[in-house]
Amino acid sequence: MVFPGKKKIYIFFFVFLLIIAGFYIFRRAEQEINLYSQTEFFMDTVVSIKIGEDPAVEKAVNKAFEVMKKEAIRLNRYKEDSVIYKINYSDGKTINIERDIFLLLKKAKKYQELSGGAFDISIAPLVDLWGFGKEKQRVPEDYEIKEILPLIDSNKLLLQKEYEQYRVYLPSEMSLDLGAIAKGYIIDKGVESLIKSGYDSFYINAGGNIRVNGEKSPGRSWHIGIRDPATPASILTEYITALKKGSLATSGDYERFFESEGKRYSHLLNPRTGYQERSLRSATIYAPTALQADILSTAVFIKGWEEGKIFINSLENVEGVLITDDEIWLSEGFKKLLILQ
């Protein structure tokens, strides 16, 4: 008769333990990725929400998408029923707008001032001149740029609250483009909606602008990377953040651009010169809200390597990463957001 040797029993027991451990690890991993995820395409971009799975979550996420889509239309200057279209075609007449858009425009004006004009929502005529948002882009002539520059000045956008009326005046030849704000704005609206539905832990991503709230799963942060401008399909593995709150947004010259005579022309324009700024490949901002991060990433990209750093360091609760062709700068506070410190 052959009895199983002691050794065999040990091996048997060991394998049994491994299976148990395996099950345990598998369950943990499953718990960790037990997220409900939904992705939709609007605003010319991919928008997704990730949130802990539960029976009612789909309804809340659908509601958040509904809110975000509605807001996206309101800000889209190409849509005739949007409030921005209404302002752009107001023909120099003062018109009434809703309070929330009034407050948004006020904020946009504030950031124009704060950024010394690097960020300016009255950039639309310049965006059109370069052909962004249209089928064909081209490098304008110098004189065309010079002609258009006086129209880029949101100091001429007047906002006035009279009694309970929110009034806006835009000179007839000017127009607004909220492209550098819209994604941030709608993400914050999505966040509000999910919180209203009773959720406090989730992730919203609109075309690379991300805001998170709460933990991914108990004890776990959301891990968010920064794209490598040299190879935008990959992320910079040394600079992955672990976030439980706040927003990350990146403005980069690889997002939307065209090439002419071997030169790259991105959709980020300096309102003061009418041309692209070339010192940075990308500017990433961490800020409490998605609106702030979105606005500031554009502003810092335009400010460039030197001014950008000073600007980030001057702002409270704002951190950033600037990337050039051969250098990377991280603000001190940004380093603390990284997984590997």
Ligand code: ADP
């Ligand atoms: P992305 O859309 O790639 O995330 P941004 O958030 O920086 O990039 O927004 C870029 C858009 O904002 C442009 O397509 C244009 O419509 C508008 N824009 C470009 N330059 C400026 C600027 N200096 N200030 C405000 N808006 C800008």
Ligand code: MG
């Ligand atoms: Mg932006």
